[in-house]
Amino acid sequence: MTAFFDTPGLLPAFVSTNRSRVVGAGADPFEYDRVTGALQDLLDWPQALERAGRGHLARAVEAETAGHHLSAAAGYRTAAAWLHCATVLPHPDRDALARAEATADEAMGRALALTEPDAARIEGHGFVGWLRFPSGVVRPPIVVIVPGMDSSKEEFHDVADALLPRGVAVAAVDGPGQGLLATRSTPEPAYEKVMGALLDLLGARDDLDQDRVGVIGLSLGGFYAAVAAAREPRVRATATVSGPSSLDWSQLPPFVTETLTQRCGSADAARAFATQVRLDPLAATIPGPILVVDGGLDHIPGATNGAPLAQAAPHARYLLVPHGDHLLGNARPDWLPATTDWLATQLGADLPRP
Structure with a gap:
């Protein structure tokens, strides 16, 4: 074993x-x-x-x-x-x-x-998921929900459900090595490739405002979201929740190293992936606003939390919830309404008409 x-x-x-x-x-x-x-x-x-x-x-x-x-x-x-x-x-x-x-x-x-009969299946190179629409809003902005290391699009119903009544469409996706794609692909650290393919697909639709795109990434998805914010110019606003600024393979606990080894296909591939999880070369290049959310009780050996990202990104705001655990599942009222309000405001979302 x-x-x-x-x-x-x-x-x-x-x-x-x-x-x-x-x-x-x-x-x-x-x-x-x-x-x-x-x-x-x-x-x-x-x-x-x-x-x-x-x-x-x-x-x-x-x-x-x-x-x-x-x-x-x-x-x-x-x-x-x-x-x-x-x-x-x-x-x-x-x-x-x-x-x-x-x-x-x-x-x-x-x-x-x-x-939600107007919800649409979206699928392309490196992603599969659901596109959901707020009722009563014409051409709404869109937020992409990016899951983490062992997460999936099914895990964050509450995030999508908080964004929709704020007038924002939601694309909840599984990316490489996640959810439905977990056994068909391996994690992609250059996540701008996945985001670019997704936004290309959404850009062909006339029921979304492609000039107002946001992303929220959770856990390792926070790293992916920050990468997309730095390298994909169509991303206008970004939020990260319990996202790592860096990983140190030698210090990571067995749960993380073994999960990455499975998802990447081998220990060598997992180590190589972990060395690429570093935001210090990118953080200062993120052009748009970014909200970085951390839990004060979130301590994973070998993982540096979001504070360095918040310090280096030029238009960053930092929200630290002292009693929050990883993903702040024990403190949702302390970050979820504020984070979804912030994203909706940054994207100029219109409240649904009654």
């Missing part, structure tokens, strides 16, 4: 550390405690969380069959969150990861079909 799974006291520590993350993704906290409380070994995490997700999926199908579309949509979204969160550790069963992510993607699609 790998070094990560040999860590003493791993199961209770992993369950505790990931509680705010899974609950933030859409799981009920009491159900999380029941599901994880029954675990005897962390290797059983994927099966247990996938089973919970499939239970919600079955109930959503029953609700849809009975014509209860709101309940069905909520159930599909909850199922998608559980199914994705089943994948958030470097488990040796890669087929299970692919199966869970594919079912999560299908569940989110079914939810949107019931409640």
Whole structure:
């Protein structure tokens, strides 16, 4: 077994550390405690969380069959969150990861079909996701939601749900090595390539304002977002949440090194990727405004948080939430409304008409 799974006291520590993350993704906290409380070994995490997700999926199908579309949509979204969160550790069963992510993607699609029929599938070189529109807004600005190392487009419902009523369209995507693409591709540190391909696709539409593009990146997605802000001129405003300014492979904990090794395909490729996660050469070149959000309790060995980015970027604002953990799942009221307000303001978003 790998070094990560040999860590003493791993199961209770992993369950505790990931509680705010899974609950933030859409799981009920009491159900999380029941599901994880029954675990005897962390290797059983994927099966247990996938089973919970499939239970919600079955109930959503029953609700849809009975014509209860709101309940069905909520159930599909909850199922998608559980199914994705089943994948958030470097488990040796890669087929299970692919199966869970594919079912999560299908569940989110079914939810949107019931409640947001104008939502569109978007797919291109290096990305796949959903484009969602605010109601009552003509040619809205758009914000791209960029997930992190082991995240996916299904994890950040709350971010999208906060942006939409502020008059902003949302493109939530899986990029290389993420979500639906986790077993089909490897992470891309030159994320401006992914962002450029995505914005090229969106630029062909006449229902979006391509001159008002923002991006929010979470965890490693914060690094990707900052890279895109520096190198993709169409990005007008950027927010990062728990994003690293740099990684030091020699200091990173086994969870991170083993996850990157899986996602990159080998330890050598993962080390090479980690050496490219450095924002000091780029931060000063970011031309637009950037909001950097950190949690004061977010301490990952080998990962430098966002403060250096905020200090070096010429138009940066820094929001430190002292009691916030990684992704600040334990402190959403302290950053999510302010961050989505800030993005909407920077992009000149119009509030939806009643």
